Amino acid sequence: xxxxxxxxxxxxxxxxxxxxxxxxxxxxxxxxxxxxxxxxxxxxxxxxxxxxxxxxxxxxxxxxxxxxxxxxxxxxxxxxxxxxxxxxxxxxxxxxxxxxxxxxxxxxxxxxxxxxxxxxxxxxxxxxxxxxxxxxxxxxxxxxxxxxxxxxxxxxxxxxxxxxxxxxxxxxxxxxxxxxxxxxxxxxxxxxxxxxxxxxxxxxxxxxxxxxxxxxxxxxxxxxxxxxxxxxxxxxxxxxxxxxxxxxxxxxxxxxxxxxxxxxxxxxxxxxxxxxxxxxxxxxxxxxxxxxxxxxxxxxxxxx
Amino acid sequence: xxxxxxxxxxxxxxxxxxxxxxxxxxxxxxxxxxxxxxxxxxxxxxxxxxxxxxxxxxxxxxxxxxxxxxxxxxxxxxxxxxxxxxxxxxxxxxxxxxxxxxxxxxxxxxxxxxxxxxxxxxxxxxxxxxxxxxxxxxxxxxxxxxxxxxxxxxxxxxxxxxxxxxxxxxxxxxxxxxxxxxxxxxxxxxxxxxxxxxxxxxxxxxxxxxxxxxxxxxxxxxxxxxxxxxxxxxxxxxxxxxxxxxxxxxxxxxxxxxxxxxxxxx
Numbered sequence: 222x223x224x225x226x227x228x229x230x231x232x233x234x235x236x237x238x239x240x241x242x243x244x245x246x247x248x249x250x251x252x253x254x255x256x257x258x259x260x261x262x263x264x265x266x267x268x269x270x271x272x273x274x275x276x277x278x279x280x281x282x283x284x285x286x287x288x289x290x291x292x293x294x295x296x297x298x299x300x301x302x303x304x305x306x307x308x309x310x311x312x313x314x315x316x317x318x319x320x321x322x323x324x325x326x327x328x329x330x331x332x333x334x335x336x337x338x339x340x341x342x343x344x345x346x347x348x349x350x351x352x353x354x355x356x357x358x359x360x361x362x363x364x365x366x367x368x369x370x371x372x373x374x375x376x377x378x379x380x381x382x383x384x385x386x387x388x389x390x391x392x393x394x395x396x397x398x399x400x401x402x403x404x405x406x407x408x409x410x411x412x413x414x415x416x417x418x419x420x421x422x423x424x425x426x427x428x429x430x431x432x433x434x435x436x437x438x439x440x441x442x443x444x445x446x447x448x449x450x451x452x453x454x455x456x457x458x459x460x461x462x463x464x465x466x467x468x469x470x471x472x473x474x475x476x477x478x479x480x481x482x483x484x485x486x487x488x489x490x491x492x493x494x495x496x497x498x499x500x501x502x503x504x505x506x507x508x509x510x511x512x513x514x515x516x517x518x519x520x521x522x523x524x525x
Numbered sequence: 526x527x528x529x530x531x532x533x534x535x536x537x538x539x540x541x542x543x544x545x546x547x548x549x550x551x552x553x554x555x556x557x558x559x560x561x562x563x564x565x566x567x568x569x570x571x572x573x574x575x576x577x578x579x580x581x582x583x584x585x586x587x588x589x590x591x592x593x594x595x596x597x598x599x600x601x602x603x604x605x606x607x608x609x610x611x612x613x614x615x616x617x618x619x620x621x622x623x624x625x626x627x628x629x630x631x632x633x634x635x636x637x638x639x640x641x642x643x644x645x646x647x648x649x650x651x652x653x654x655x656x657x658x659x660x661x662x663x664x665x666x667x668x669x670x671x672x673x674x675x676x677x678x679x680x681x682x683x684x685x686x687x688x689x690x691x692x693x694x695x696x697x698x699x700x701x702x703x704x705x706x707x708x709x710x711x712x713x714x715x716x717x718x719x720x721x722x723x724x725x726x727x728x729x730x731x732x733x734x735x736x737x738x739x740x741x742x743x744x745x746x747x748x749x750x751x752x753x754x755x756x757x758x759x760x761x762x763x764x765x766x767x768x769x770x771x772x773x774x775x776x777x778x779x780x781x782x783x784x785x786x787x788x789x790x791x
Contacts, residue, residue, distance in 0.1 A: 237614060240667070243627040245636055246733035247664040251641035254648050272718065329540040344537065348777050351544045353718070353772040355725030357742050358761040362547040362747050365554060368753055370561075386738035405544065456632065463634020464749060465728055470749065480636045487640060487732075500637050507634075515628040518672070 252504075259497035260290040268292035294498035304482065304499065308506065311479040314393070314468075315461040315504035318400040319454050325401060326453065331442070333409070334416035345413065360399050360470050367395055367471070391473030399467040404460075407455040415449030416442070448517070455514040459507055479503055548765060555758035572759035582744060582760065589724055589741040596662035597719035603663065604670025604719075605712055609700075611671070612678040630668045638665060639732030646733065653735030661733040662726060666719035668721065673718070677711035678704075710778045717771045717778075724768065 298304045333344045351359065366373050367389035374386035419442060427437040431450050465480035472478075479499065486496035555573075559566025575767065576582060607627060611620075630638060642661045646653055685707070689699040705712075727742040741764070748757055 233614065236606050237610045240603045240610065240671075241619070241623055243603055243664070243667070244607075244623070247642065247645070247735045248626050248630060251645040255637075255641045258644055270719070325540075328536045332536040332540075335530070335533050336537075342780070343540075343699070344772075347541055348544065350769065350772055351548060353721045353725075354765050354768050355742060357725070357727050357746060358551070358764055359547065361745075361753075361757065361761055364749070365551055365753050365758070366547055402543070402547065405540075407757070409540075459632040460634055462742065463636050465634075465636050466746075480634060483636045483640060493644070496640060500640050503634065504637060506732040511629060511632060514632055515625055518628045518631070519624055519789060 228277065253502055255497045257290075258494055259294055259501045260292065261494045261497075262291070274316075277514070294494050295502070296496055297495065298502060303477075307477050307479050307482045307501070311462050312506070314396065314400070314478060315372050315458050315464075317402070318397055318461055319458045321397065321401050322404055322408040322457050323450065323454065326405055326412055327450075329405075330409045330412035330416055330449075333413050334419070341417070345410070348409050348413075355467050356403055359403055359515065360467055363395070363399055363402065364390065364470060367398070390471060395471040396468050399471045400461055403467060404414065404457045407456045411452035411456060412446060413448040415446045415452075419445055438508065451513075453516055455517070457512050459510050462507060463503060551758055552569075552762045552765065555755065555762040557755060557758075560755060573763075575756060576759055581739075581758075582741075585739050585741045585744040588655065588738055591661060592658050592738075592740060593720045593723035593732075593788050596659045596723045597716050598668035598672050599659070599663040600719040601712060601716045604667040604715060605708075605754045607667065607671040608674035608678055611675055627668050627671050630665055631672065635726070635728035636732075639729040643732040653733060653738075655738040657733045657735065658730050658738060658740065659749060661729050662723040664724070665729060666722050669722065670712075670715040670719055673715040674708060674711050677708050681707065684791065710781050714776070714778045717774060721768050721771050724764070 229360055237464065329348075331346070336344060365371060368374075369386060369390075371389075373389065375385075377383045378386060389398075419496075423441050424437055427441055428434070432440070462478075463480045463483075464478060465484055468478045469481055469484070483496050483499050483503070486492045486499060551676075551712065556568050557566055558569035558571065607623075611627070612623060639661070642657075642664070643653070646657050651657060676716065679705070685703055686699050689703045690696065694702070726740075726741065727746050730740045731743055733744075734743065741760075745760060748754065
């Protein structure tokens with residue numbers, strides 16, 4: 222009996238330890254490294270930053286390593302309006318597109334939850350399906366549509382809505398279209414999940430008591446779907462702030478979101494410490510919404 | 526009784542059209558004989574035939590496929606273990622941090638994940654290439670696997686496991702012969718989703734790749750930046766079909782799973 226206990230705890234330990242170790246090694250440690258490099262100086266070397274931490278140098282090495290760290294990169298970010306503007310722009314675009322997504326996604330989620338059960342399942346699959354084809358391809362599809370002599374402008378010209386074909390690509394409008402298109406399933410699904418659970422007896426009760434339908438919707442459906450609204454908004458807002466592909470392909474040089482800034486600092490300017498500092502500040506910006514998101518997900522996926 | 530009002534019907538129609546029209550237009554243009562997107566030159570499969578001669582592109586497709594298969598398999602193993610840990614092991618030390626490390630990557634902007642991974646590989650001086658992309662994709666995908674398997678385990682009938690153990694089966698034996706078969710469809714579905722995630726990723730792969738391991742999205746991105754071309758329309762159409770098949774298979778499996786797991790509920 223004791224033997225079996227011991228074996229069980231060994232196996233159990235192994236089950237916990239493997240994924241735990243993996244996440245510490247490839248998720249937590251990398252973040253600490255980003256934090257460390259954001260405190261380093263740019264150097265013309267390989268890797269392009271200093272100081273390097275040498276384990277072999279021991280205690281003395283650690284001390285000189287600590288002495289080499291500084292907050293210079295953060296001071297630099299604060300002094301250059303380019304970075305501050307980039308953060309503000311990213312948060313602004315993310316906030317406005319989350320609002321747009323809510324306005325477009327809510328009616329869709331609501332409509333799905335009103336259909337017969339059998340149809341609901343099929344509609345949910347229809348909404349998820351495009352989400353699994355890559356961002357890149359979906360954005361590319363919009364490049365096709367929005368280009369100067371593309372289908373959208375041809376349609377607008379044929380219908381005599383415009384005289385001159387407007388330029389869509391390399392505008393903030395194109396970025397919003399791309400974001401709303403890519404993130405729509407992220408908004409619709411959590412909204413649908415709460416709307417679907419809505420107790421219909423409540424709506425019937427309101428109707429029996431003579432409440433008009435719009436008022437029932439506003440006083441019962443909307444407040445009860447608040448958790449879905451929060452989940453959808455977080456699921457969209459957080460990744461949109463750091464979005465790279467959409468502003469890069471559809472916004473061109475017109476929009477400079479923080480994801481593009483990190484990319485450029487890293488790949489074009491080879492300034493790893495500054496790129497790391499930009500990333501650390503971005504994580505700090507997102508830490509509150511991420512914690513709220515985790516709290517929500519844990520509550521939703523855990524046994525009572 | 527649920528009734529579909531005209532307004533709801535219009536909203537649904539509009540929403541589905543908005544989601545699918547761009548993809549349909551892309552696929553149609555991939556058959557356009559004219560090089561100019563604006564001009565319809567009749568149907569052709571020329572662009573697809575031309576792809577077969579593009580050695581660099583085929584090479585990238587093959588690399589992406591191998592990375593996706595290996596990382597999806599690793600992510601499924603790790604993610605399933607993580608899900609079992611979170612659901613079955615109660616409150617152990619470090620559980621909160623463990624849960625945080627599972628949920629954070631789900632929403633973390635890809636540029637940050639990619640950058641941090643790359644800096645790790647540089648810090649421990651691992652040469653970047655095929656295997657570093659595999660590690661990065663495994664880490665990203667395992668969190669999605671965990672959430673899917675976890676939600677399956679949560680509404681799992683615990684009395685089945687208890688019965689097996691009462692009858693003398695060891696926990697490991699119980700897991701293999703009772704739990705595993707029941708959650709297998711969820712595991713299979715998450716493997717396919719992990720596969721699709723890896724096949725689609727551009728940003729994380731761009732940071733973590735090295736010479737000789739240019740994945741398909743990286744190659745497509747470098748072409749697409751220069752503008753729209755019929756060859757790219759064809760490549761993207763093929764990828765849409767491949768991913769589409771994988772996802773439909775995954776959702777059918779999930780459905781099968783749900784039907785099996787909760788008898789009496791349609």
